[in-house]
Amino acid sequence: MKRVGMEVSHAVAEAVRLANVDLIAAYPITPQTHIVERLSEAVANGEIDAEFICVESEHSAMSVCLGASASGARTYTATSAQGLELMHEVLYVTSGMRLPVSMTVANRALSAPLNILCDHSDLMATRDTGWIQMFAENGQEAFDLTLCSFRIAEEAMLPIMMHMDGFTLTHVVEPILLMEEGEVGDLIPEFKSPMSLDPDNPLTLGGYALASEYTEVKVSQEKAVREAKRVVKDTWRRFGEISGRFYNPVECYEMEDARIGLALQGSFAETASIAVDKMRKDGKKVGLVRPRLWRPFPFEELRQATKDLDALVVLDRSLSVGSHPPLGSEIRSALYGQPKRPQVVSFVGGLGGRDITPEGFERMIEDSLKIAEAGPGEEFLIFGVKE
């Protein structure tokens, strides 16, 4: 293991290289492009033996990965915002056909208006696609989770998305503990597909289902995604044994005796932890709840983490225009059936790359207490709107 200061996108590329992928499909979109650029250099210099396909759109990027995965290859691509939307229909197909493609999404705001900065609106639009999804909050996590993603995908036979904040993570330089060739070892065994296109064993993939068949096929897909949580936890455990860094479906910070929790995803969590530290010094019992595993949704772990809270502030980094914001509504829904549940206060902030400082998080938590006491009012509040 060596400690290197490097741009986080390059760390992700390094993880992809270590995983010995067979095929990379690349279409440029800010802010993911540095990942595929680094990979193309690696291919050009023989640092990895892979086919690097410069496709003509993101729809084709996912289609190429799908075709290659169906042929037994380990595949990877990366995208953001508009690119993720352009390949939207192919995402459903990749999951429905149970193909283990690994993809990094550098989260960026969706147009219109055009905005290339960090926002979660792109990933929230793919909740229903049937992909395993998880968040990296810093550079080390981006490297580690990317490495793990191949094993998870191939064991569960499901595609996997790793989300990392665009620019705030992709374009920063952080110290990363990189694993080396020999250290990856058994973590990522060779991909042996149970159902690939093979002239020695002809199979038909992608048949259509009538009403008499569709439900059962979907039920089995749903079950597979839910059961993938076991695969995720098992892989993270193995990874922890090799690296000493253990990941969990829901990460808790200062939650042991917390009365107020702040739930959020992505790199904001690190900023919020500074606010939490300060508030703790002031004697306030606050903590952070970070749903790292997004799909399959970590119901058990979330309920366990929040069971003793009086109030839970949820920060969404995107709007679901016309209704409750995504993370807020999913958490509320997950806690609805609990006999004892915290008051959920829903905030939206950080849209389109707008930053929230530690002081901002402090203010958010303070404001939430007042809102929680006052009782239900607005469906949700947007933080930091200019007057």
Added chain:
Amino acid sequence: MSDKKPKGLDMIVLTPESAGKYETGTWRTQRPVIDQTKCIKCGICYGFCPDACVRLNERGEFEVDLFYCKGCGICARECWAKAITMEDER
């Protein structure tokens, strides 16, 4: 190919054992009848059947597989020797 196939894949991965099970012969309203005395064994009927229903049998005669034949009539229309006629299904 790995032996372990996750559950649920059986439903979406189709194997050739299921090919040819559907009896399209029930669709037809007329059937081709080959007059072997007129047949010149050119094989055009074989080449032009969209359903691969016309084949050479062990006796070297072209015969129609009525399990699949939809009765489209192409073989009768194209036959060089006018050896095939279409007769109504009863």
Added chain:
Amino acid sequence: MMAFSTVYVQRALPKKEDLAPGHRACLGCGEALAVRQACKAFLEDTIIVNATGCIEIFSSPIPFTSWRVPWIHVLFENTAAVASGVESAFKVRMRKGKCAKRKVNVVAMAGDGGTNDIGLQALSGAFERRHKLTYLCFDNEAYMNTGIQRSSATPYGASTTTSPAGKLSIGQRTWKKDMPKIAVAHDIPYVATACPSYPIDLVTKVRKGMAANGPAYIHILSPCPTGWGFPSDLTVQVGRLAVETGIFPLYEVENGEYKIDPDLPKLRPIKDYLMVQRRFRHLSPEEVERIQEEVSERYLRLRQECRK
């Protein structure tokens, strides 16, 4: 040449039926016939990548399949992209020693809608990247699977459900998009047109495409009794008329060099082709004459291209 090519068909074509009978194509389906014949061209291991469309629908209803070769269907517009992925995966896996080295043919099959319209981008990308795949466009001249809507391959004057003939409308208002020309513009080694009424020619061309040193494109006319409006037994005859009247000439372009075969010195009147089909029956004699002029002129230009 053409007369000889249709005799002793049984001996000239392999017996293997990669597309098993019992598929649910319409009676007399020209596309099913063309696919069946194209499959007879496969000499080595072949993998088929298929677009959404008639072929896919009549051959793969869960839990049944009619395919005896590896076959994948994904979506409507990404056949060429998926095929690129399959081709590249086999290439890299063989190179890395993860699977046995052998010749694997990747054949993409799509309809005219899935090629000319929604699939054009992916096709262009695959050609530009020079993937070693054979793209077969089965052209039944409309979106037939969804019920006969017009595509950019629908011929001028044809009536479809979205370009119906009416008091104010002649039917399709634009001439058929010249897909082989677009393929040629990508500088790929082999482009050809084919028709299932000429099976040996079709098989020969598919084989040549598969042997080409780069991407190949073969545009195959697929007469559709249901959509074009003619009795199911006339499929082969209609295909023949399309060639004999010059509206669908059979030609090849090998590394930019055009070759037309048959090179017809005199075309059969287009009326013979048009009036057999319900989709053209509304055309007035003037309109038929207009089509005749255009067909004759285009055929002449093609012949001139071949003489160069």
